[in-house]
Amino acid sequence: MTPQNWRRLNLAMPWLVIIGLLIVWQAVVQLFSIAAFVLPAPTAVWSAFLEYRDPILHNALFTLRNTIFGFALGIVVGVLLGVLIGSFRLIYSGLYPLLIGVNSVPKAAVVPILVLWLGIGTAPAVATSFLLCFFPIAVNVATGLATVEPELEDVLRSLGASKLDILRKVGLPRSMPYFFASLKVAITLAFVGTVISETLASNDGIGYLMLQASSQFRVPLMFAGLVVIALMGIATYLVFAVLEARMTGWATRRHDAPLGGG
Amino acid sequence: MAIPSSSDGPGGNDAVTPSDKFLDLNAVALRYGGADGTLALEGTTLAVARGEFAAVVGPSGCGKSSLMKLVTGLLPCSAGSIRVAGAEIDGPLKIAGMAFQNPTLLPWRNTLLNIMLPLEIVRPHRHRFRRERSAYVAQARELLAAVGLSGFEDKQPWMLSGGMQQRASLCRALIHKPELLMLDEPFGALDAFTREELWSVLQTLWLERKFTCVLVTHDLREAAYLADVIFVMSARPGRIVAVHRVDLPRPRTVESTFDKAFVDLVQTIRGEIAKVRGEAASKQPKVA
Numbered sequence: 001m002t003p004q005n006w007r008r009l010n011l012a013m014p015w016l017v018i019i020g021l022l023i024v025w026q027a028v029v030q031l032f033s034i035a036a037f038v039l040p041a042p043t044a045v046w047s048a049f050l051e052y053r054d055p056i057l058h059n060a061l062f063t064l065r066n067t068i069f070g071f072a073l074g075i076v077v078g079v080l081l082g083v084l085i086g087s088f089r090l091i092y093s094g095l096y097p098l099l100i101g102v103n104s105v106p107k108a109a110v111v112p113i114l115v116l117w118l119g120i121g122t123a124p125a126v127a128t129s130f131l132l133c134f135f136p137i138a139v140n141v142a143t144g145l146a147t148v149e150p151e152l153e154d155v156l157r158s159l160g161a162s163k164l165d166i167l168r169k170v171g172l173p174r175s176m177p178y179f180f181a182s183l184k185v186a187i188t189l190a191f192v193g194t195v196i197s198e199t200l201a202s203n204d205g206i207g208y209l210m211l212q213a214s215s216q217f218r219v220p221l222m223f224a225g226l227v228v229i230a231l232m233g234i235a236t237y238l239v240f241a242v243l244e245a246r247m248t249g250w251a252t253r254r255h256d257a258p259l260g261g262g
Numbered sequence: 263m264a265i266p267s268s269s270d271g272p273g274g275n276d277a278v279t280p281s282d283k284f285l286d287l288n289a290v291a292l293r294y295g296g297a298d299g300t301l302a303l304e305g306t307t308l309a310v311a312r313g314e315f316a317a318v319v320g321p322s323g324c325g326k327s328s329l330m331k332l333v334t335g336l337l338p339c340s341a342g343s344i345r346v347a348g349a350e351i352d353g354p355l356k357i358a359g360m361a362f363q364n365p366t367l368l369p370w371r372n373t374l375l376n377i378m379l380p381l382e383i384v385r386p387h388r389h390r391f392r393r394e395r396s397a398y399v400a401q402a403r404e405l406l407a408a409v410g411l412s413g414f415e416d417k418q419p420w421m422l423s424g425g426m427q428q429r430a431s432l433c434r435a436l437i438h439k440p441e442l443l444m445l446d447e448p449f450g451a452l453d454a455f456t457r458e459e460l461w462s463v464l465q466t467l468w469l470e471r472k473f474t475c476v477l478v479t480h481d482l483r484e485a486a487y488l489a490d491v492i493f494v495m496s497a498r499p500g501r502i503v504a505v506h507r508v509d510l511p512r513p514r515t516v517e518s519t520f521d522k523a524f525v526d527l528v529q530t531i532r533g534e535i536a537k538v539r540g541e542a543a544s545k546q547p548k549v550a
Contacts, residue, residue: 152366158334159438160356161383169379173370250370250418 040220045227048220055209060228063194063206066122067232070129071190078134078186079179082141086175087167092142103135107193111200120201129193133186140182144175177251180244187236191229283345284312284474285333285442290342291499292328302328304499306342310491312441313472317485319531320495321539326478329500330446333476334358346442356384358442359435359473363450365427367419367434374415377433378402384438405433408470409463425456429463436467443475449484458516461487465513482528482535487514494534497542504534 001009022042028034029041036044049056081099085092107128114124148170156166198207206225213221245252285308292303302325310316318326331337332344335354344351359380367376381387381398391398406412409429419427428448435443445464449457465488468475479485485492486508494504510523518524 149364149366151362151364152368154331154334154336155360155362155366155434156379156383157336157354158356158358158360158444159380159383160354160385165383169382170368173368176370248370 037217037219040223044220045223048218049224049227052221052224056206056224056228059204059206059209059225060232062122062204063125063191063198063229064232066125066198066205067129067187067190067194067236069122070126070193071133071187073126073130074133074137074186074190075183077130078137078182079141081134081138082175082179083145083167083172085138086142086145086171087163099135099138102131107132108196108200111197114197115201121204124201125194125197125205128197129190132193133190136182136185136189137179140178141175144178145171148174177244177248180240180248183240184237184244187240188233191233191236195229282311283309284314284347285310285316285476286343286345287333288343288345290332290344291340292325292332292337293340301499303332303339303501305501306495308493308502308505310474310476312347312474315468315475315477315488315490317477317479317489317492318495319479319482319485319492319535320500321497321535321542322480324495324497325500326480326495327446329495330360330444330476330478333442334360334444355442357440358444359438359440360444360446361428361431361435361448363447365419365424365431367427367430369419372416372418373406373411373422373430374399374402376419377406377430377437379434380438387438402433402437405437406430408467409433425452425460428452428460432460432464432467436471436473439471439473441473443473445475445477445479447479448477449481450479457481457484462513462515464488469513482531483519485531486510486524486527487519492531494531494538496538503538504531506531 026041026043029039040048081095085095085099110131111124111128114127118124118127145167148166152170153166156170161169194205195207195210198205199211200207202208206229210222210225213219213225287306287308290303290306291301294300294302306329308316318329320326328337332339333346333351335344335346335351346355367373368379371379378398381402382391387398403412403415406415409432411426411429411433414422414426414430419430422430432448435445449460452460461484468488477485477488489508492506492508493502494506495501496503506527508527510518510521510527
């Protein structure tokens with residue numbers, strides 16, 4: 001296989017896998033005559049999507065907006081916490097157990113409390129998605145800061161660098177690859193958070209739509225909702241993957257040939 | 263005491279008189295981790311004149327690297343006094359250049375921006391950096407050319423070989439024209455030929471700029487090639503057990519490392535280190 005063909009195949013692989021999966025799915029449903037309320041065929045899901053296009057898009061946008069808000073909040077708080085934990089030993093010792101505790105609580109169990117405090121709809125959805133996504137960001141930024149070589153820190157300190165100088169010139173750039181890696185995890189978690197909250201306490205959003213569809217046994221509509229969430233997750237993931245490649249190319253370019261020589 | 267120098271060239275050795283001690287350590291001790299912690303250095307006394315090239319050699323684990331951290335003020339000493347340029351040290355020096363065995367270049371900056379990093383930090387350069395950027399860039403290119411790295415300004419560090427990275431690391435340590443250069447086994451990870459090449463590069467830079475330099479190394483030929491004065495340390499806790507003034511003419515070359523005077527000097531130091539290693543080993547059973 002020529003390199004060009006290999007590259008083309010590489011690009012086509014995700015589509016080939018998805019199309020293959022849809023064909024198998026369709027075939028299984030038709031071969032075994034599976035009822036639509038157990039597992040609807042892809043064609044049924046597609047027609048449900050066309051039929052309920054307007055409410056689906058309306059609710060999808062609502063979910064997307066909540067997710068972006070929660071995610072943005074998660075980035076701000078996550079980066080601040082990460083910098084504090086990664087820079088100060090005492091803050092690390094004090095906060096880390098608490099953070100792990102907070103992160104271990106199932107967020108579905110927190111939503112009722114958030115509803116008591118914030119009401120229903122947008123506010124608890126944003127809060128839940130924030131709660132799910134700030135932790136990986138904070139941990140990764142802190143890891144990036146903690147892995148600065150001590151010799152490099154010595155070099156800078158002997159030049160009269162302040163802690164802030166070291167953070168700006170070395171710490172933050174060094175933690176960028178960790179930060180972007182965490183964004184790709186965090187954005188998908190943010191979607192999970194929003195949908196959980198919408199399922200439990202909202203009159204809008206994909207989560208609410210799916211709950212409604214479920215209570216009316218409109219299974220193809222439920223699947224259409226799932227597919228829309230998945231598509232939004234993939235789209236936002238891609239945005240951050242592209243950003244990562246642009247901002248931190250230096251961290252992944254190591255496979256290029258070195259020049260060699262003395 | 264002035265020892266007759268065999269050299270009239272730059273780097274000729276006059277004994278250090280009290281007035282021109284740039285670096286002055288007096289009975290310095292360093293203990294890690296509290297009162298009953300490990301004693302890394304004890305009663306270390308040494309002086310280096312302004313513009314002099316000093317080397318510190320000794321068996322492994324003798325506290326050579328601790329000495330580096332003390333002199334640059336990165337660690338406070340447990341006893342004794344350290345004076346640099348006449349002033350007692352209280353906190354990290356703001357003027358020193360440092361280079362280590364690991365070149366620690368920043369992978370997200372190209373070579374030029376890597377060696378200009380100190381200019382973004384050291385006063386007064388940091389305040390002028392934006393305004394006079396082109397002048398600083400010219401200065402950095404000149405320094406890169408002096409170590410043979412012309413044409414590599416735009417390369418990322420991981421595209422350079424180990425020897426080239428170490429040359430860049432030297433440039434970064436010197437770009438802000440420090441009065442004191444501290445080198446901790448800077449060529450330790452390089453192959454023998456590259457190492458000898460870099461001895462010559464470093465010697466040329468030093469002959470031109472005459473900064474005060476302290477080189478910590480376990481390579482005795484390296485010490486004899488580069489230094490005006492060699493301090494031999496004992497095993498832990500480290501003390502200075504011998505001082506050698508190196509009166510060999512400059513510039514020294516790889517050929518001159520085969521001269522009788524050079525070989526004799528290295529043999530003498532080797533003997534001294536073997537002796538302190540032997541003493542340390544004979545102490546070992548009693549401790550255990």
